[in-house]
Amino acid sequence: MSIDAILGPGGAVAQRLGSYEERPEQLAMARSVDDAIRGRKHLMVEAGTGVGKSFAYLVPAIQAALEDKNCRAVISTATISLQEQLIKKDIPFLQSVFAKPFQAALVKGRGNYLSLRRLEVAGKHVRSLFGEAETIEQLARINQWARTTEDGSLGTLSFAPLPSVWDQVVSETGNCLGRKCPHFRDCFFFKARRAIQGANLLIVNHALFFSDLALRVGGGFNLLPDYDIAILDEAHTLEDFAASHLGLQLTSGQIEYMLNRLFSPRRKTGLLAVNGDAEAIDQVSATRYAAEQFFGSLAAWAEAERDRGKPRWSQPMPAGITVRVRKPGPVADVLSEELLKLGSALARLGRAVENEQEEIEFDAAEHRSQTLATAVRQWLEQADPGQVYWIEVQQRQRGGASVRLAAAPIDVGPALRELLYEKTPTVILTSATLSNGGPDGFGYFQKRLGLEDCQTLQLGSPFDYRKQAELHLFSKLPDPRDESAFERAAVG
Incomplete structure (x- = not known):
């Protein structure tokens, strides 16, 4: 199917989505992303609120993966909320749209996974490793959870363990026995990594994405498998993430x-x-x-x-x-x-x-x-x-x-060129705020990220702000701590 046949009026998405609204900006973005992927080019897209950026980059990425079984796309976001939207809502819906099946996986850092071997060792040395009743009680709760959890990830634990407790049982690169480990077949971390190897789409956060890039410096090992397409949403945050991790x-x-x-x-x-x-x-x-x-x-x-x-x-x-x-x-x-x-x-x-x-x-x-x-x-x-x-x-x-x-x-551009742009056929950067609004357009952001040689696309919001928004300026408001009075004043 073509991009228009999926996202356009009367297309596959429109037929399955009861609340479908035609979005010309979304279709324009999807066509540009598709063109960049097929042409093995880089693209920077500013798309205003309401464009539907996630479908605009997911659909071309899925198309590419279905056409070439060896093609893999990594989609990176800054926030957990967007990750959850992609993995729990957008991707499951698109799996119902495409006739051919495709696999997507949420990639978490190793520090999110329980090590069954380390949990066993910690249980043998409780008094030496844990000195307080609270830490011992938390270890017991983790031990009980380990018997029932499906993925062994910290996010599925019903409470937030103290760092001093979790650090004793977390999966770590430095103390992993690999295939020699008696728990290797049941290891939560390696189960997750095996699932990743078979996935067409990998959903990650910027912290993990740039940690992977940093480890690749000097030919080091990597956290992510190789990929052909990198789509970085919420791209206005990239310079800070890159500087921090590099x-x-x-x-x-x-x-x-x-x-x-x-x-x-x-x-x-x-x-x-x-x-x-x-x-x-x-x-x-x-x-x-x-x-x-x-x-x-x-x-x-x-x-x-x-x-x-x-x-x-x-x-x-x-x-x-x-x-x-x-x-x-x-x-x-x-x-x-x-x-x-x-x-x-x-x-x-x-x-x-x-x-x-x-x-x-x-x-x-x-x-x-x-x-x-x-x-x-x-x-x-x-x-x-x-x-x-x-x-x-x-x-x-x-x-x-x-x-x-x-x-x-001082300048993250050279490192990003070497580690990302020169090694990845297609890099897509998108956000609602990338250009500076002046005649230079994307120039400032391109220079800061070292991506001067790329296509650019600027799309406004489909919302009619003149009709759909109002601006209220207050010269005086009640004390925000007086919730009822503040609410009455704010809503008029």
Whole structure:
């Protein structure tokens, strides 16, 4: 079927959708998306509210996948609500429209899935890993849920577990035994990945999409299978997502949390509490002290920079400060070496244990420690001249400061060209707000995302705002806390 035969007046969608309304803008967008896919070109579409963007890109993508069984499309969104609309409403409806069957899958990050092996291990070391009644009770509830859940994903759990509980049972790359795992056949994560391999459409969020791109840097492994079409909805958010995932972030909380997972001096719990290795526990203490000194020095440096009042980017924030770091090494590196020593201690323990399941836990912890050490050094050294570096300090209510070290590409365009546009035959970017309204049109956004060489299409909203909308300007309104009075005034 042609695009018009599906989406046009009297088409397959109109025949099945009782509330169908003709939308010329939707049809124009669908034709352009279809043309881009068939021509292996990139396209940027601004489509106003009410156009029906999802059908306009889903229908051509499905057509392409049905015509070529090896064709796969990834559709990425910024919000959960749009993901749910696609996977629960739009795609099931279109499955009833197309004569040929096609498969779609919602892709979740690995951190959403329960590891049956780790749950079993946690159950054997409850007292060493969980020190409070609440955490033990939550583990029991997860254990009960594991017997009945179909997909083992966090979203289907009836309560929100504490991070300290979920982190002990979550599926992780670093401590996965793969096919050697006794639970491999029943593994929720690998079941989901097998379903993905057979799907024509993959629905993901921008965070997962850009995490996958970041892992592909330097030929690393990937989270998503290869795809021929990338459709990025809510594309006005892409620059922020790209900068965040292609940059660097490290917080004092990450270090503290990692150390507490190894050994909590207050609760006497953690991975090292299981075997009680005194040398490794001492190194955790040494690393904790180094982290306190390191982040304390950075907080003091940031406050001094802010107060110095020199002409540099430094702005007070309501709950803290943000300061750009223009030169390498604002403070001495007393942390990375201790993290590396900790990694060595964990590697020693991994070699010493005979149980492969315990060994992989130590190996994963070693990898985390080394990764954090590398991040500390990269940030201090400002290793990438193409990135901007800064520090954020926020005072905690219970005292002390939370410190975040960050770096982001000054220009995400080159990375996106290398990792996405040059490797993917068709990339579609769409949103209700992409152009700047001036004579430059899409130029600013194209330049920011490094996609100057692409087709563009601008479509207005089918809504007649002059007839369907009113603007009310109030010079005075009641206190919003007085709900009844506020509502009476607002609705006239």
